[in-house]
Amino acid sequence: MLLKDCIVYAGDKLNTFDEFSGSGSDMTVLKFAINSSNNISSRYKGKMVYPDWNHVDVIQPGDIWICSMEMNPKDGGNYFAVPMMRIDASFLYGLNKSQLSELSLDIWNRNREILEPVMEEIFGSTVEEMIESAVSERTKDLEEENSKLKERLESAIESPRSDKIDDGSEKVTAVMSTPKTIVIKDDVVRIDDNTLESGLLVHPKYRVHMTANHDVIVFRPDINGRVTCMNNRVSLNGLGTLIPFTGECEFGYNTIGDKGEFKVFLV
Amino acid sequence: MSIISDSSRDRVMIFIDLRNINNSSKTDSTYSRLDYIKMVKTFRESRILKRAYVFDGIDTIENSNPSNDFHNLLRYHGFTVDVIDSYDPITDRQKGVDVNLVCKVMRHAFNDDFDTAIIVSGDGDFVPLVEEIKQMGKKVEVAAFEGSCNRKMKLAADRFHCMDSLPLLEMESVPEEGIDSPIQSMATTEVF
Numbered sequence: 001m002l003l004k005d006c007i008v009y010a011g012d013k014l015n016t017f018d019e020f021s022g023s024g025s026d027m028t029v030l031k032f033a034i035n036s037s038n039n040i041s042s043r044y045k046g047k048m049v050y051p052d053w054n055h056v057d058v059i060q061p062g063d064i065w066i067c068s069m070e071m072n073p074k075d076g077g078n079y080f081a082v083p084m085m086r087i088d089a090s091f092l093y094g095l096n097k098s099q100l101s102e103l104s105l106d107i108w109n110r111n112r113e114i115l116e117p118v119m120e121e122i123f124g125s126t127v128e129e130m131i132e133s134a135v136s137e138r139t140k141d142l143e144e145e146n147s148k149l150k151e152r153l154e155s156a157i158e159s160p161r162s163d164k165i166d167d168g169s170e171k172v173t174a175v176m177s178t179p180k181t182i183v184i185k186d187d188v189v190r191i192d193d194n195t196l197e198s199g200l201l202v203h204p205k206y207r208v209h210m211t212a213n214h215d216v217i218v219f220r221p222d223i224n225g226r227v228t229c230m231n232n233r234v235s236l237n238g239l240g241t242l243i244p245f246t247g248e249c250e251f252g253y254n255t256i257g258d259k260g261e262f263k264v265f266l267v
Numbered sequence: 268m269s270i271i272s273d274s275s276r277d278r279v280m281i282f283i284d285l286r287n288i289n290n291s292s293k294t295d296s297t298y299s300r301l302d303y304i305k306m307v308k309t310f311r312e313s314r315i316l317k318r319a320y321v322f323d324g325i326d327t328i329e330n331s332n333p334s335n336d337f338h339n340l341l342r343y344h345g346f347t348v349d350v351i352d353s354y355d356p357i358t359d360r361q362k363g364v365d366v367n368l369v370c371k372v373m374r375h376a377f378n379d380d381f382d383t384a385i386i387v388s389g390d391g392d393f394v395p396l397v398e399e400i401k402q403m404g405k406k407v408e409v410a411a412f413e414g415s416c417n418r419k420m421k422l423a424a425d426r427f428h429c430m431d432s433l434p435l436l437e438m439e440s441v442p443e444e445g446i447d448s449p450i451q452s453m454a455t456t457e458v459f
Contacts, residue, residue, distance in 0.1 A: 194441050209305060209434035212292065212412060218434040226439035235441040238298025263434075 026069040030081060034061045044069055048078040057083050064088075188251045188264045193240025197233045200253065200262050204229055214242050215267045221260040271406055271425045273383075277314045280381040281307055282368055283346075284388035285323040291389060291415030292436075299436035304344055306435050310385050310410055310428055317381055321346045322368045324353035369396050376403050385410060385428075391417030397424055 030042040030049060040059050042049040049069070051059050059065065067081035085091065095103065108115060188198040203221035206229055210217045217236075219227075227234050243266060252265040283303070292301055307319050321341050325334060338348045349371065353363040372384055373396070384400055386393055389411030397407045397420065409420055410428035421427045 208438045209302060210299060210436045210438055211432050211434050212436060213431040215432065216434055217438075226437065228440045236438045237441045238438070242298060 028067055028069055029064060029087065030067050031064045032059050032061060042081065044079050049081045050078060052080045052082045055083050059083060188253050190245065190249050190251065193245045194235045194237065195233055196236065199232060201229045201232045201234055203260055206234065208236060215265065217264045217266060219262055219264070273314065275313045277382040278317045279311055279314045279383045279385060280317050280375055281310060281319040281385045281387060282372055283321045284364065284368060284390060285321050286364065287388045287390050291412045299438045302435055302437040303341060309433055309435065314383065319346050320371060321348045322364050323348065323350050324364045325350050365390065365392055372396060372400060376400050376405055382406060383408060387411065389416030389420060391420050394419045394423050
């Protein structure tokens with residue numbers, strides 16, 4: 001970890017980095033030890049460093065501190081260090097997510113050759129297992145979906161198309177001669193508080209208007225519309241507040257003209 | 268259903284009492300907003316729209332009036348926005364907007380500028396105006412929300428547009444997480 005980074009981290013933690021850097025004195029990270037005279041000291045730029053007399057924190061041998069350095073004003077033969085912040089486990093635990101991310105990236109970059117084989121040994125098998133389980137789960141879902149679609153397609157093919165139109169309860173748009181076509185129901189279904197789904201919702205943007213008595217919603221395809229449609233679904237802001245959601249339900253609808261406009265009856 | 272016949276050649280003028288309609292709108296403005304362009308198109312039907320007036324009052328004592336942007340937006344879309352400085356500091360209310368609307372309707376009626384006047388307001392003060400316009404041989408339609416429309420006003424008009432059952436409130440998508448985007452303006456690029 002670079003000294004600059006350390007100071008930045010400390011500054012972030014204390015919200016005093018500006019204050020530190022604006023003081024005009026040097027900032028550095030020092031490890032303190034007991035010298036031959038039995039005093040706590042360290043070294044900086046080839047000169048001895050002694051803790052400043054006025055500092056209040058107790059420095060123990062072996063401690064690492066971010067310090068503000070001031071040269072001895074008398075002869076410049078040594079430095080005095082004002083300890084700002086101790087770098088220890090609590091410092092590391094107090095780092096936020098982005099700081100931890102930067103720190104771990106820095107450690108990884110500096111020690112990649114050592115860490116890489118260790119990480120591979122620990123996580124190699126785990127990653128493979130995770131990929132395998134995710135793939136199998138997704139495959140299972142797709143198989144289920146596929147079987148459902150097949151069932152729906154078969155039932156649609158078996159029953160005469162005219163019946164579907166006549167009863168009016170469930171209209172299905174599908175190309176009957178091509179089994180690969182996905183069947184999409186035109187019914188307007190409310191899925192949750194704010195979301196409606198329908199095979200009629202095929203345009204990217206809609207202009208949507210509701211009546212003040214909340215009985216009817218009109219959808220009109222419009223590239224400048226305020227409602228975005230994705231995967232045959234739209235989410236209308238406040239629908240759940242205006243009309244409380246009581247469970248998944250289907251709404252009647254009427255198509256208007258041949259430009260994709262339709263009216264949904266909410267009551 | 269009115270027995271008065273309409274023709275697609277009828278000339279229509281629409282007079283909107285903005286404050287009355289906004290106040291009487293039942294909608295929660297956080298989620299939807301009255302779409303004035305759609306409203307005008309709906310009331311106009313296939314007839315010829317000569318002009319759509321919007322009447323409002325402003326408080327010139329306040330330095331910044333939030334209505335100004337909305338007025339300008341309406342002007343951009345072709346509305347004639349008639350705003351008067353009608354703030355009464357004694358009663359702390361706006362006055363004179365109704366009279367301004369009446370003056371404009373009467374002037375256009377005398378000039379034979381329209382065949383049908385559509386007054387978008389439920390205010391009962393306009394009943395004499397409706398009666399007067401009818402006596403001049405003009406047709407008068409009234410549009411308002413059911414709960415806020417004066418009963419006499421509905422009866423006086425040749426035709427009443429119940430705004431509760433018309434899809435005039437424009438909705439928007441659920442805003443993305445972290446983005447606060449209630450409907451702030453009548454955003455539309457349509458012109459009529």
